[in-house]
Amino acid sequence: MSDQTPPTNDQTPPTSQEEALRCGFVAIVGRPNVGKSTLMNRILGQKLSITSRRPQTTRHQVLGVKTEDHRQTVYIDTPGMHIMHKDRNRAINQFMNQAATQALRDVSAVIFIVDRTKWTAEDDVVLKRLSSVTAPVILVVNKVDWIEDKSTLLPWLEELGTRRDFAAILPISARHGTQVDQLEDEVERFLPESEHFFPEDQITNRSSRFIASELVREKVMRQLGDELPYQMTVEIEEFRTEPNIIHISALMLVERDGQKKILIGEKGDRIKQIGREARLDMEKMFDSKVMLKLWVKVKRGWSDDQRALKSLGYNLD
Ligand SMILES: Nc1nc2c(ncn2[C@@H]2O[C@H](COP(=O)(O)OP(=O)(O)OP(=O)(O)O)[C@@H](O)[C@H]2O)c(=O)[nH]1
Ligand SMILES: [Mg+2]
Known part of the structure; x- marks a missing residue:
């Protein structure tokens, strides 16, 4: 893994009778909480993007690269597109909508x-944004x-088909992987001939x-209620790799003193649990032992x- 940006696509045509290389970007969009990140993780077969039961979990674009023989699909997980309310929304909401x-x-x-069949005003916002x-x-x-009465699905799919000329309409379960292979096959049809962008x-x-x-951040989204997770961000102050261990020091920034107290919890219980769960995921992700230190600051x-x-x-560049 690295911070490098992909090399430019030079559109080199295939040189022999072999199957041509294909590569393209595929954006995954939708309102908050519909399962965008769960889907990307499912397609990649590993947890790359964080998920939770709460809306507005994802704040940044996250690329997930899947390379299989001649095809490379670069999925872009995005923050949920949402309606801005003048009184409640902050610059971070604007950032998230722009990133999407x-x-x-x-x-x-x-x-x-x-x-499922839950269409909201925010789905209309997404549909409108897709019109261009x-x-x-x-x-x-x-x-x-999660649909109990499956007979409602077919008429709903037909109804959705009238809202735009979709290339395909597919019912899936990102959590269980149902029809996700079919979705990947649909996507493959649209990958142009191109060199691969990533190794x-x-x-x-x-x-x-x-x-x-x-x-x-995921552990905070999952463990704490109310507005705290939305008013918290994480800065990595140290990330130092040694032969058998990675030392990570993370600063959690909150808006108010009261939030700091909640994050730390009684006798430090809360912050310890957040640290323990985050460390276990990090060890899996980085395939290494991790020493994680957490701090909270207002x-x-x-x-x-x-x-x-x-x-x-939070930088779109
Ligand atoms: N039952 C069921 N739950 C799902 C499925 N896909 C996602 N979920 C759940 O829906 C919730 C939201 O999933 P996310 O993947 O975080 O949704 P998201 O669209 O990325 O949300 P934001 O990042 O907030 O925009 C989580 O609790 C998921 O476990 C599914 O196929 N079936
Ligand atoms: Mg997400």
């Missing part, structure tokens, strides 16, 4: 995910494992530091301050 919209540029295909996209859009109806063994454009910070206003956001890695 930006992912639609120059892609070979788009996967638009919805949650010329790449083929595959509509995915996710979480079908075969690279699975993401994101650094190990980034993944470490996300794993800490940094008022970070989530509504463009400059602070940039310095904390």
Whole structure:
């Protein structure tokens, strides 16, 4: 894994009778909580993007690279597109919506995910944003494992088909992997002939530091309620690799003193549990023993301050 950006695509044509190399970007978009990150992880066969039951878990674009023989598909997991409310939303919400919209540029295909038969005003926002996209859009109806009355599905798929000229409409379960192979086959149809952008063994454009910070954030998203997870971000202060161990020091920044107390918990119980769970995931991800130190600091206003956001890695460049 590295921070390197992909080399430019030189569109080299195949030189022999072999099957041509194919490669393209595929954006995964949808409103918050529909299962975008779960789907990307399922396709890659490993946990790369964090997930939780709470909306607005993903804050950044995360590339997931899948290379199989001649085809390389570069999936882009995105933050959920959501409606901005003047009184409640902060600069970070604007950043997330921009990051999601930006992912639609120059892609070979788009996967638009919805949650079963629950269509909301935010799905309309996504659909509207897709109206200027010329790449083929595959509509995915996710979480079908959770539909009790399956007879409602067929008429719903037909109804959805009238909302746009979709390249395909597929009911899937990202959690259980149902019909995910079929989705990958659909996507493959739209990959152009091209050199591969990434080396075969690279699975993401994101650094190990980034993944470490996300794993800490995931535990907070999963363990704490109310607005705290939305007012917390993580900065990796140290990431030092030794032969048999990685030393990681992560700073959790919150907006208020009260939030700091909650994160630490009684006698430090909460922060210990967050640390333990994040460390176990890190050890799996980095295939190494990890020594993780967690700190909490109050940094008022970070989530509504463009400059602070940039310095904390919320940077579209
Ligand atoms: N039952 C069921 N649950 C699912 C499925 N796919 C995702 N989920 C659950 O839905 C919740 C949200 O999943 P995420 O993958 O985090 O959703 P997301 O679209 O990435 O959400 P944001 O990053 O907040 O936009 C999690 O609790 C998942 O376990 C599915 O196929 N079936
Ligand atoms: Mg997500």
